Amino acid sequence: MPEMTQPRILLIGTGDTKADELLFMSECIARAGGRTIMMDISVLGDPPYRPAHDKHAVAAAAQTTIEAIASSGDENSAMSLMAVGAANLARALAERDAIDGAIAIGGTMGTDLALDVAQALPLGLPKLIVSTVAFSHLIPPERVAADLMMILWAGGLYGLNGTCTAVLSQACGAIVGAARSAIRPRKDRPVVAITSLGKSCLHYMVELKPQLERRGYEVVVFHTTGMGGRAMESIAAQGGFAAVLDLSLQEVANQLTGSVVNSGADRLENAGRAGIPQIVAPGAIDMVDFPAWLGVPNELSDRPFHAHNRLLASATSGSTDRQRIARAIAEKLSQANAPVAFVLPTGGIQQWDREGETLHDPDALAAFVEAMRSAIRAPVELHEIKDHINSAAFNETVLGIFDRWVAAGIVPRGRTTVAA
Structure with a gap:
């Protein structure tokens, strides 16, 4: 150029x-x-x-x-x-x-x-x-x-x-x-946003990204540790995506529980407000993030926690907070001006909540799942799977919804050939 x-x-x-x-x-x-x-x-x-x-x-x-x-x-x-x-x-x-x-x-x-x-x-x-x-x-x-x-x-x-x-x-x-x-963003392919964390916690994007790219989409992955989710919301507010796969929501949980590691009160709202179709999942909503260098907050001192590095650590939220988070997610999604599908993996929602891992809490997970089932209402689609979020079944469910929406014209078709 x-x-x-x-x-x-x-x-x-x-x-x-x-x-x-x-x-x-x-x-x-x-x-x-x-x-x-x-x-x-x-x-x-x-x-x-x-x-x-x-x-x-x-x-x-x-x-x-x-x-x-x-x-x-x-x-x-x-x-x-x-x-x-x-x-x-x-x-x-x-x-x-x-x-x-x-x-x-x-x-x-x-x-x-x-x-x-x-x-x-x-x-x-x-x-x-x-x-x-x-x-x-x-x-x-x-x-x-x-x-x-x-x-x-x-x-x-x-x-x-x-x-x-x-x-x-x-x-x-x-x-x-x-x-x-500066190279301005290309507009030769529809853009799909995916929210996630590092592969050690959530790794669905490792499979979803190339699958969507093969379908002719430009895929942008946002790291949801506060400002990543903020960037996604900012672009969504300008109508910058053909679809949003908002599969990592711990910034919503952080904001509701008072953590500074959040993306603002309008997280999970801008895509729906802009009329962008969304496939949503509760990735990592059980984690409350905090600056590792400040130590564990008093209110989380009795909860299991995971130190990711010297900047960021996470503790689990209890059943009551997870029920509140479920209701907040459902309320935000109910306001959307475009189709929304919510995928609920009852087998777990981040890598460290598996049995034997530091953040394993099956009772609190069960409380969240039940609250989510009760809170989601039509026209939001609820897709419940028995598997973990880091499973092939989760990826297949997300891609199945996406492909159905493309066939129905809800999401524009990708461009598999792009002019030079």
Whole structure:
């Protein structure tokens, strides 16, 4: 593919308070071979430069005026309105192929707005946020776009300094480089999403992925340890899949039991809301994940646990929690705007729940199975199998449903031959 000669980078920030930083970043983008397109998201003041998209244009994109935004009540309401305008404007620029990447800078206020902009931009268009709260617990997972890059704005606020310029220059080089080298997602085959964990816990994708690829689909596997599920939900919300095989749901269980290793409250909702057909299974819902380096939480101290590595460990949930999780799963699936099939493997739902393994708890599994049987209601299909989730029978059941849906036109047919 030909190299992009001068990537067009949308640079977003409050020019009335961060002009020095934004002008420095514009210079860095130019030195890296890019061209800056400035968007000013100031509310009260004006920048000492003329942005390509000023605050009036941002307000207009939110179908209001900057005067109305300034008098809306407080800084939170004002910046929330500016976020609507900035996201709409950035989306419009991307849709007419006017930008090749976007970078925003901010503290909590600017980051809050920039997260909305990133979610409005399409997958594959490079997006980077320079933030004083990058990687912070202040950012809920549901706010993070699937392919968002972030860097901590070390030494930021109140002008330039050596530490700050080191970070800003790296960020600008990164976004120009990403814009030059980015390969947008191909659309020559229908895309199917599969959620899973590593092969040591769930290994159905080892068989399902090549089987679906032979049927002419591009298969994307998401690792459901928090941000993997978030990425899948983000793409699903944009209608990015022909079908979703959501077979690993421990992020749902984590969120319901208060674990930080979750993907947000809307996990298991976006595909159905977007009208994407789903085949769902309860992979690993019996596990409550926690950061291994924090030790076992007090409320799980009497439960069997498995230390996966120095970052992640898991304990089993009890019967009562699993019944609650079953009801929550059924409620989420009942809201879907497309067909849903739920495969219930009564023989076990992850590798370590087998007899003799550390997380084996047959009574709690039985309580979950019974709760799931009671909670699932038509039109959601219930497919119960006696086998374990890591069995050939499970794979055959999933593929049987998928093939039936293809034959019925619910899932588009794959393309086994693709033009060069």
